Amino acid sequence: xAIIALQKVSKTYNPGLFKKKVLAVSxxxxxxxxxxVFGLIGPNGAGKSSTIRMLLGLIRPDSGSITFLDRPLExxxxxxxIGYLPENPYLYDHLTLxxxxxxxxxxxxxxxxxxxSRGGELMEKLAMTEVRxxxxxTFSKGMLQRAGICFALLHDPSVxxxxxxxxxxxxxxxxxxxxxxxxxxxxxxxxxFCSHILTDVERLCDRIGVxxxxxxxxxxxxxxxxxxxxxxxxLLVAPLSxxxxxxxxxxxxxxxxxxxxxVVSLPTAALANVSEQLKTLGVEIRGSRSDRLSxxxxxxxxxxxxx
Amino acid sequence: xKKVLALALITYREGIRNRSVFGIVLFSLFIFGLxxxxxxxxxxxxxxxxxxxxxxxxSVAGLLLVxxxxxNLMAKDIDRKTIHLxxxxxxxxxxxxxxxxxxxxxxxLASMAVLxxxxxxxxxxxxxxxxxxxxxxxxxxxxxxxxxxxxxxxVLAGIxxxxxxxxxxxFITLVFSICAFIVGxxxxxxxxxxxxxxxxxxxxxxxxxRSFIEAISYFVPNLAAFDFKTEAAHxxxxxxxxxxxxxxxxxxxxxxxxxxxxxxxxxxxFN
Numbered sequence: 001x002a003i004i005a006l007q008k009v010s011k012t013y014n015p016g017l018f019k020k021k022v023l024a025v026s027x028x029x030x031x032x033x034x035x036x037v038f039g040l041i042g043p044n045g046a047g048k049s050s051t052i053r054m055l056l057g058l059i060r061p062d063s064g065s066i067t068f069l070d071r072p073l074e075x076x077x078x079x080x081x082i083g084y085l086p087e088n089p090y091l092y093d094h095l096t097l098x099x100x101x102x103x104x105x106x107x108x109x110x111x112x113x114x115x116x117s118r119g120g121e122l123m124e125k126l127a128m129t130e131v132r133x134x135x136x137x138t139f140s141k142g143m144l145q146r147a148g149i150c151f152a153l154l155h156d157p158s159v160x161x162x163x164x165x166x167x168x169x170x171x172x173x174x175x176x177x178x179x180x181x182x183x184x185x186x187x188x189x190x191x192x193f194c195s196h197i198l199t200d201v202e203r204l205c206d207r208i209g210v211x212x213x214x215x216x217x218x219x220x221x222x223x224x225x226x227x228x229x230x231x232x233x234x235l236l237v238a239p240l241s242x243x244x245x246x247x248x249x250x251x252x253x254x255x256x257x258x259x260x261x262x263v264v265s266l267p268t269a270a271l272a273n274v275s276e277q278l279k280t281l282g283v284e285i286r287g288s289r290s291d292r293l294s295x296x297x298x299x300x301x302x303x304x305x306x307x
Numbered sequence: 308x309k310k311v312l313a314l315a316l317i318t319y320r321e322g323i324r325n326r327s328v329f330g331i332v333l334f335s336l337f338i339f340g341l342x343x344x345x346x347x348x349x350x351x352x353x354x355x356x357x358x359x360x361x362x363x364x365x366s367v368a369g370l371l372l373v374x375x376x377x378x379n380l381m382a383k384d385i386d387r388k389t390i391h392l393x394x395x396x397x398x399x400x401x402x403x404x405x406x407x408x409x410x411x412x413x414x415x416l417a418s419m420a421v422l423x424x425x426x427x428x429x430x431x432x433x434x435x436x437x438x439x440x441x442x443x444x445x446x447x448x449x450x451x452x453x454x455x456x457x458x459x460x461x462v463l464a465g466i467x468x469x470x471x472x473x474x475x476x477x478f479i480t481l482v483f484s485i486c487a488f489i490v491g492x493x494x495x496x497x498x499x500x501x502x503x504x505x506x507x508x509x510x511x512x513x514x515x516x517r518s519f520i521e522a523i524s525y526f527v528p529n530l531a532a533f534d535f536k537t538e539a540a541h542x543x544x545x546x547x548x549x550x551x552x553x554x555x556x557x558x559x560x561x562x563x564x565x566x567x568x569x570x571x572x573x574x575x576x577f578n
Contacts, residue, residue: 013578056395059576077397084395090387094324095317106313107396135324151392161395 002031009064024050026214039201042211048194083157087164089148093137108155141168162193236287318410338364339429354441355540369460382477443542452539459533465561472568491530
């Protein structure tokens with residue numbers, strides 16, 4: 001069942017008098033199912049944030065329809081079921097994190113007890129407990145991002161919408177958020193998120209939508225990723241003697257020499273046979289790499305094709 | 308209502324912790340101190356001058372609070388897109404408008420209550436020093452006049468919320484609100500003049516200008532209706548029906564403004 005469904009949604013902005021209208025989203029159709037992690041990627045100005053704002057009802061589409069659990073957005077009471085983290089969240093400067101979460105709890109209809117236990121749990125997970133009584137204006141960008149995540153997840157929403165959740169985070173903060181999203185995924189939450197950090201998108205998402213110029217040009221799922229893998233596998237082995245080279249040459253497609261090792265290229269199906277032979281010959285396997293296209297390469301290809 | 312109060316509470320806290328509030332309180336303290344220092348120069352009028360200066364200080368402080376802190380409490384939410392986060396919670400846009408208004412109102416009430424207490428100390432001190440010249444002074448009338456300064460600022464807070472709901476820039480909200488204030492304090496006198504015999508002799512005032520100003524006077528708030536400084540300074544009795552009428556006018560004006568703001572806000576898009 002589709003939790004979120006967009007049908008031919010278009011949105012144009014009117015920047016003002018005598019200025020040309022800007023097409024932000026064009027004929028966008030997509031569905032996000034229960035428990036799925038859907039990532040939306042695209043260059044700046046592709047329409048990702050506009051899509052999220054339409055989902056939240058902050059802006060209205062010019063045409064098309066958006067449904068949440070098969071109900072039109074206006075009737076769906078979406079806010080009680082979602083948690084939203086905007087890109088660069090601007091929070092209230094003079095409030096403390098504890099007060100911000102108390103507000104989030106009251107606004108979401110939680111009791112003070114629920115707010116405090118759930119808030120404590122989230123602050124603990126995101127290493128924010130020690131700073132909970134500090135005014136938000138003293139927080140770094142990464143801390144604000146994590147505070148925004150606590151605010152978004154306090155009421156335990158079933159759908160989480162994250163706009164650039166890793167933006168501004170240091171590697172430790174990124175790891176924390178990454179683990180949190182993985183945790184949400186394991187709890188069966190539906191996650192819709194935009195990010196420019198493609199490695200994170202690749203690792204976290206079940207499906208990935210690529211947007212360019214307001215249009216959704218491609219949706220990649222796990223199978224599409226597997227198909228994007230090339231047929232060859234490359235083993236990095238210790239330097240081969242002439243005899244060793246002659247023995248394995250008939251089993252592989254290519255042997256190349258690189259600085260202090262050889263690269264043996266072989267069809268993926270021949271891996272068992274070749275590794276057995278290398279073991280018999282006493283050749284050390286130092287590593288491997290595949291022909292698999294990275295998401296970045298797929299993304300760049302898609303963008304180039306649609307320029 | 309719980310959500311309105313939750314929003315009002317964070318708005319109040321955000322306002323009361325703003326450093327500008329300390330500046331405004333210090334400014335008022337300076338005026339109160341100045342009042343004590345110069346009161347002796349006014350001889351027989353010391354009572355009137357004291358009341359006038361105190362109420363004026365309260366009024367200026369209230370205006371500074373609403374224009375320089377109050378404006379930021381709502382307009383900055385829209386400017387900085389904090390509203391995206393707030394509206395992602397189950398808070399309707401109408402609840403947002405009312406929550407923000409009550410938050411600004413609580414913040415102004417708390418700040419002005421502190422200033423009023425300080426003002427009372429000033430009056431008490433001067434009354435002790437120059438008891439002979441405070442013969443007509445009435446604490447009740449002084450307190451009522453101070454309360455109506457707060458009512459005036461509460462109406463201006465409604466105007467700030469209204470303009471914040473139609474613009475997306477805090478500076479524009481500030482400019483529009485100040486304009487509304489300037490027109491609001493002078494409109495009553497302008498209308499009285501136009502209706503007087505003197506105006507009838509003025510060739511420069513055309514019929515259409517007269518009709519335009521008459522029409523405008525129904526839309527802008529008549530802030531002179533909340534000015535009881537003269538009565539307080541001279542210790543004149545205040546008619547309860549006049550007070551009730553002014554209070555009712557303020558409440559009705561604010562409710563209409565907030566209903567309009569809610570109506571506009573529900574249709575607004577937040578990019």
